[in-house]
Amino acid sequence: SPNSLPHSTPFSIKSTNTHKNQKTFLNLSAPLPLLNKSIPKSYKLTFGFHFEFPHLLIFHNPPFFFNFKKMASIFQGVGTATTLSSSASFDSNKFHPSSRRSLSERKVSFLVVRSDAAKMNPGLNKIGGRADQLVTNAVATKPDTSAASTAASKSGHELLLFEALREGLEEEMERDSRVCIIGEDVGHYGGSYKVSKGLAPKYGDLRVLDTPIAENAFTGMGIGAAMMGLRPIIEGMNMGFLLLAFNQISNNCGMLHYTSGGQFKIPVVIRGPGGVGRQLGAEHSQRLESYFQSIPGIQMVACSTPYNAKGLMKAAIRSDNPVILFEHVLLYNLKETIPDEEYVLNLEEAEMVRPGEHVTILTYSRMRYHVMQAAKTLVNKGYDPEVIDIRSLKPFDLHMIGNSVKKTHRVLIVEECMRTGGIGASLTAAINENFQDFLDAPIVCLSSQDVPTPYAGTLEEWTVVQPPQIVAAVEQLCR
Amino acid sequence: TLLSFVLSAALLQHPPLHQTYRFDLSIGHKTADDMALARRSSNLLKPLSTASSSSFLNRRPFSTDDSTTITVETSVPFTGHNCEPPSRSIDTTPKELMTFFTDMALMRRMEIAADSLYKSKLIRGFCHLYDGQEAVSIGMEAAITKKDCIITAYRDHCIFLGRGGTLLESFSELMGRQAGCSRGKGGSMHFYKKDACFFGGHGIVGAQVPLGCGLAFAQKYRKEDHVTFTMYGDGAANQGQLFEALNMAALWDLPAILVCENNHYGMGTAEWRAAKSPAYYKRGDYVPGLKVDGMDAFAVKQACKFAKEHALKNGPIILEMDTYRYHGHSMSDPGSTYRTRDEISGVRQERDPIERIRKLILAHDIATEKELKDIEKLARKEVDEAIAKAKESPMPDDPELFTNVYRKGFGVESFGTDRKEVRATLP
Numbered sequence: 001s002p003n004s005l006p007h008s009t010p011f012s013i014k015s016t017n018t019h020k021n022q023k024t025f026l027n028l029s030a031p032l033p034l035l036n037k038s039i040p041k042s043y044k045l046t047f048g049f050h051f052e053f054p055h056l057l058i059f060h061n062p063p064f065f066f067n068f069k070k071m072a073s074i075f076q077g078v079g080t081a082t083t084l085s086s087s088a089s090f091d092s093n094k095f096h097p098s099s100r101r102s103l104s105e106r107k108v109s110f111l112v113v114r115s116d117a118a119k120m121n122p123g124l125n126k127i128g129g130r131a132d133q134l135v136t137n138a139v140a141t142k143p144d145t146s147a148a149s150t151a152a153s154k155s156g157h158e159l160l161l162f163e164a165l166r167e168g169l170e171e172e173m174e175r176d177s178r179v180c181i182i183g184e185d186v187g188h189y190g191g192s193y194k195v196s197k198g199l200a201p202k203y204g205d206l207r208v209l210d211t212p213i214a215e216n217a218f219t220g221m222g223i224g225a226a227m228m229g230l231r232p233i234i235e236g237m238n239m240g241f242l243l244l245a246f247n248q249i250s251n252n253c254g255m256l257h258y259t260s261g262g263q264f265k266i267p268v269v270i271r272g273p274g275g276v277g278r279q280l281g282a283e284h285s286q287r288l289e290s291y292f293q294s295i296p297g298i299q300m301v302a303c304s305t306p307y308n309a310k311g312l313m314k315a316a317i318r319s320d321n322p323v324i325l326f327e328h329v330l331l332y333n334l335k336e337t338i339p340d341e342e343y344v345l346n347l348e349e350a351e352m353v354r355p356g357e358h359v360t361i362l363t364y365s366r367m368r369y370h371v372m373q374a375a376k377t378l379v380n381k382g383y384d385p386e387v388i389d390i391r392s393l394k395p396f397d398l399h400m401i402g403n404s405v406k407k408t409h410r411v412l413i414v415e416e417c418m419r420t421g422g423i424g425a426s427l428t429a430a431i432n433e434n435f436q437d438f439l440d441a442p443i444v445c446l447s448s449q450d451v452p453t454p455y456a457g458t459l460e461e462w463t464v465v466q467p468p469q470i471v472a473a474v475e476q477l478c479r
Numbered sequence: 480t481l482l483s484f485v486l487s488a489a490l491l492q493h494p495p496l497h498q499t500y501r502f503d504l505s506i507g508h509k510t511a512d513d514m515a516l517a518r519r520s521s522n523l524l525k526p527l528s529t530a531s532s533s534s535f536l537n538r539r540p541f542s543t544d545d546s547t548t549i550t551v552e553t554s555v556p557f558t559g560h561n562c563e564p565p566s567r568s569i570d571t572t573p574k575e576l577m578t579f580f581t582d583m584a585l586m587r588r589m590e591i592a593a594d595s596l597y598k599s600k601l602i603r604g605f606c607h608l609y610d611g612q613e614a615v616s617i618g619m620e621a622a623i624t625k626k627d628c629i630i631t632a633y634r635d636h637c638i639f640l641g642r643g644g645t646l647l648e649s650f651s652e653l654m655g656r657q658a659g660c661s662r663g664k665g666g667s668m669h670f671y672k673k674d675a676c677f678f679g680g681h682g683i684v685g686a687q688v689p690l691g692c693g694l695a696f697a698q699k700y701r702k703e704d705h706v707t708f709t710m711y712g713d714g715a716a717n718q719g720q721l722f723e724a725l726n727m728a729a730l731w732d733l734p735a736i737l738v739c740e741n742n743h744y745g746m747g748t749a750e751w752r753a754a755k756s757p758a759y760y761k762r763g764d765y766v767p768g769l770k771v772d773g774m775d776a777f778a779v780k781q782a783c784k785f786a787k788e789h790a791l792k793n794g795p796i797i798l799e800m801d802t803y804r805y806h807g808h809s810m811s812d813p814g815s816t817y818r819t820r821d822e823i824s825g826v827r828q829e830r831d832p833i834e835r836i837r838k839l840i841l842a843h844d845i846a847t848e849k850e851l852k853d854i855e856k857l858a859r860k861e862v863d864e865a866i867a868k869a870k871e872s873p874m875p876d877d878p879e880l881f882t883n884v885y886r887k888g889f890g891v892e893s894f895g896t897d898r899k900e901v902r903a904t905l906p
Contacts, residue, residue: 180700206700212730217689217723224693227678228628230700251683252690259669260679261662262883297884320886 156337164306164338165195165327168313169233171342173203176231179317180207182222183235192237193273193332219245219270223252226266231317239274239326240286253322254297269316271325273332275366275416276464280329282452285460289393290422292324300393301347302326302365306336308391311345319347326393328366328416350397356386359410359474362401362427364390367414367465374470383474385412393423401427402435409440410477414465419447444473545574549843553778554835560760562767562796565785569777573845575621579776580836580851583613585858586637587833589646590806592862593636593653597810601870602653605682606667608806609637611774614832615740615800616641618779619708623787628698630678630691631710633668634740634804638710642677644670646865647872656872663875664883676705685711685718688737692724695735695795706734706790708783714745716759725795729766732794736786737763739799740773746808747817760799767793773802774830803830 159167173179181187181196187210190197200208211218215236222232236242242249249270256264276285289300299321303309309327316323353368354375363371368389375385386404390397405411411431413424424445431443446465453463548570557564590610596602609616612634619629620641631638636649644660652659653667661669661680669680678694681687691709698705715721716739728735739759743750750757760768767789771782782798789796803826807814814823828834840846 206731209731212723212726214720214723214727216720217692217727220686220689220720221693221696221724221727224630224678224690224695225697225700226693227690228694228697230697247683247686248689252681252686256679257886258883259661259665260671260673261660261664262886263661263671263673264678265886299885 156339158335158337159306160332161303161306161309161327161334161336162193162195162332164310164336165303165313166197166199168310168317169196170199170202172314172317173199173207176317178229178231179233180209180225180230181233181235182209182211182218182225183233184211184213184237186210186235191235193329195332196235215241215244216248219248220252222268222270223248223256223266226268226322227256227264231267231269233269233271233317236270236272238284238286238329239272239288240283242270242272242288243286243291246291249292249298249322249324250295254295257297257321265320266322267317267320268322269313269319269325270322271313271316271327273327273329275326275328275330276448276453276460277329279455279457279460280453281455285453287417287422287448289326290417290425293394293423293426298322298324298394299347300324300326301391302328302393304328304331304365304368304389304391306334307338308345308351308389310338311343312347312391314342314344315347318344323347326365330366348392348395348397350400351389351391352386352400353389354385354387356384356408358384358408358478359386359412360401360404360408361385361387361412361414361470361474362390363387363414364393364423365416367416370465370467371414371470374467374474377467377471378474381471381475383478385474390427396427396430398430398434401431402438405431405435406438409438411439411443412470412473412477413443413445413447414470414473415445415447416464417447419445419450422447441477444477446470446473543574543577545572547573549573549576549839551777551839553772553781554775554830555772555778557778557782558760558770560758560763560768560770560797561765562769562789564769565781569781571777573840573843576836576840576843576845579617579621580833580840581854581858582641583617583776583833583836584855585646585861586610586613586616586640588855588858588862589636589640589649592866593650594806594810596650596653596866602667602810603655604666605633606653606810607634607808608810609634609804611805611826611831612740612742612800612802613637614776614835615710615738615773615779615802617832618776618781619738619783621776621780622783623708624705625675626703627705627787628676628678628691628694628707629710630687630694630707631680632684632687632712632715633680633682634712635668635670635680639670639672639677639680642672642675644672644675644677646862647868650866650869651872654869654872655874656869657875657879658869658872662879662883664879685715685720687711688715688718688721689724691737692728692733692735695728695733695790696731699731699733704791706736706787708736708738710738710740712745713739713741713743713750713757713759714748714753716741716762717754722762725763725766725797728795729763734790735795736783736790737766737795737797739797740802741799742802742804744804744808744817746812749817758799760797763795763797766795766797768797768799770799770801772830773800774826774832775835776832 169181173181181199183191183196185192186196187200187205187208189210190200196208200210211221219234219242222234225232236245253266253268253270256266274287274289276287289302292298292300299316299319301312301316301323303312303325312325316325353372361371361375368387371385371387375387378385386408388400388404390401413427415422415424417423419425424447428443428445432439446469448465449463451463454460549572551569551571553567553569556567587610590608593602593606593608597606616637625643629638629642636653639649639660640646647658648660649670651657652661652663652665652670655663655666657663659665661671665671665680668682671677671679678690679687681690688709688711691707695707695709698707711718711721721737724735725737727733728737741750741757741759745753756762758770760770762768769782769786772778779800782800786796786798805814805823805827806812837851840851841848
């Protein structure tokens with residue numbers, strides 16, 4: 001509990017502990033340097049770094065890192081369908097268990113990660129009092145709590161994001177023989193990002209299908225197979241290639257359930273890496289979430305950590321709707337410890353990354369890490385941002401977003417999509433329509449520039465939102 | 480008359496004529512004769528025999544014989560590409576001939592009725608009519624089972640009927656009513672019938688071909704012994720996704736049969752203006768092909784049977800059905816700006832599918848001219864009744880706007896901001 005910390009921090013740790021014997025995850029006994037200066041600009045996102053907690057880079061020993069994960073209470077929920085991957089910031093009295101769908105027909109008890117309401121430290125909630133509570137040490141309190149392991153299961157396992165995706169795929173393929181993967185180089189090659197490595201020898205060539213380079217046709221084939229009852233996962237080697245299949249995705253995938261009067265369901269998962277990478281060029285750095293968002297009948301989710309990657313992958317496969325799962329090229333090598341038990345996340349739910357008081361920052365995919373980076377600086381400057389990874393791009397989780405807006409009254413959206421017609425634009429409109437009365441300031445939306453992504457490294461950096469820009473935006477918003 | 484009475488009574492003991500009779504002729508056709516023979520209660524109600532109820536005692540009932548074999552020759556021999564074409568002679572029975580005639584008459588009548596409905600603005604939007612091409616649907620149905628899948632483009636009314644759809648569902652869907660096969664939300668181009676493995680009904684030209692190969696993929700995945708007939712037109716034959724899908728189907732030996740309904744015009748563009756090589760059956764290159772006279776129902780039936788056997792063993796095959804549509808591309812197209820009326824009437828005189836069957840029936844003395852005319856009249860009556868019933872069906876309710884957008888599955892529900900109110904009830 002917060003009170004047991006050697007240093008009291010102004011930001012309550014939203015741990016959802018009902019397990020009183022959980023060790024505190026934050027060892028603040030050692031003074032910590034200002035880490036924001038020591039993080040190189042490339043953020044060391046790739047190659048197995050513990051990226052998501054840059055301020056914890058000095059805490060490198062696995063046991064500590066493991067303890068750090070005991071954030072949420074976990075209980076076996078037979079029939080409880082919904083999970084939250086991190087602790088939530090809303091109070092328990094706002095939490096409506098009745099609204100959760102209980103799939104009582106599910107006999108399998110899989111582990112449900114659910115976070116109860118956090119008990120906020122009441123004395124620290126005053127917005128006006130933040131200036132007094134400036135903390136000199138650099139550590140922003142609550143790190144990403146995406147992984148959840150309990151006292152019960154001490155053996156979570158550590159893996160990279162693409163391995164987490166593969167685990168999700170494998171578990172679902174094991175569970176349901178109708179699940180198959182269709183894509184270029186997914187079989188014998190193992191997937192261009194190794195997501196489906198080892199699956200073709202295990203499941204055969206028909207279940208892990210190597211296709212020729214014909215996105216339009218194999219997306220159509222996947223949809224046709226779905227009409228017949230299979231559950232294909234269609235992989236675009238790069239999200240940008242799926243533009244070739246736009247007709248199939250928009251017309252047949254999204255609309256067939258409607259135009260057939262409900263006769264056919266299309267339980268496909270369309271996935272692939274997108275986003276701005278390391279100087280990949282304009283055509284291979286596209287963000288398609290803005291193009292697909294208007295298609296009725298599909299759902300879109302974006303994963304950002306190994307924990308939610310696996311959970312969302314499993315949820316997407318189990319969903320009877322077509323789901324587009326957006327991965328990011330630069331996030332494939334994130335390392336995290338995820339639980340051994342099976343878990344499935346809720347497709348329409350956002351993730352509370354860091355509860356706060358002053359401003360709500362909404363983000364998804366790779367920008368989450370830029371935001372967390374900026375959050376460190378903001379914390380040093382005395383701000384208390386609330387960071388929410390919206391995860392579900394269609395439909396938006398207006399419940400969590402709304403609760404956050406009602407609390408903080410200021411919204412900053414940080415996204416990698418283009419400025420024009422992007423996810424941020426839709427989200428701005430949605431929040432403005434629904435929560436107009438709760439906003440103290442106009443919504444600020446930071447998006448990528450409306451330019452094709454240049455090859456030159458310096459220019460490429462400027463197309464996406466960088467942490468200093470986020471810090472500046474928050475400062476302006478909170479003025 | 481007594482003799483004919485006795486004969487017909489004897490014939491009434493026959494088993495049902497054809498499985499796919501969609502119209503229940505018992506509606507409104509009861510006469511004293513019918514009741515006297517208690518046919519209404521009989522499970523052996525023969526639509527064709529009650530068809531003659533009006534002049535029952537005066538007719539010689541036509542033969543509904545299933546056992547006599549009649550050998551019919553197709554009009555032209557098949558042309559094969561990379562395969563040995565099947566034989567020109569096909570065995571059939573009087574029952575099948577009568578079935579073909581009745582079903583095609585119904586389809587023709589339905590399309591003409593749709594024409595007049597469109598002109599009276601009850602059908603809006605796009606309406607693509609299939610009259611002239613009925614033989615393709617009829618012949619295909621005769622060769623396959625209801626577990627074999629059919630997928631086609633937007634000219635789907637008659638194929639839906641052939642798959643077992645009812646007239647009521649068709650007309651309701653065309654008029655956008657609740658009783659329609661897609662609950663009024665699809666329209667002319669989106670007829671589907673899942674239980675009969677009819678997958679539609681697609682508006683974008685050529686997009687159904689990869690879907691059809693996907694159906695075949697699923698059939699192979701599940702090791703089913705069925706095939707998929709993927710239909711497209713001569714206009715769609717130039718789509719790239721067709722060749723992509725064909726390549727994949729050939730690569731994995733999928734049981735896909737690509738049927739090109741070549742009616743020689745892609746909307747207003749004649750095939751010689753759109754395709755360098757109008758031999759669509761040869762377009763598969765390594766995939767075998769067969770060119771079929773699409774106005775001859777028996778040729779179509781033979782070709783489809785051959786194709787099914789081939790696909791189950793060897794993988795995809797292309798069938799090119801040489802057919803013709805009398806109407807324009809759709810209701811907004813008169814159909815005569817890019818072709819002459821002489822051409823249309825010439826085809827109608829020489830190659831009309833219904834006429835061919837009629838001549839066959841008369842030649843083999845299976846029924847009289849009058850009986851055939853009665854069948855056509857009955858079809859007209861059926862269609863009119865279906866239209867009347869469809870007109871009574873209401874338009875979909877307003878909340879139907881939001882149903883079937885998503886499917887209620889794992890964790891899917893639309894809700895308002897506080898998760899209490901559900902904006903739309905998902906089925």
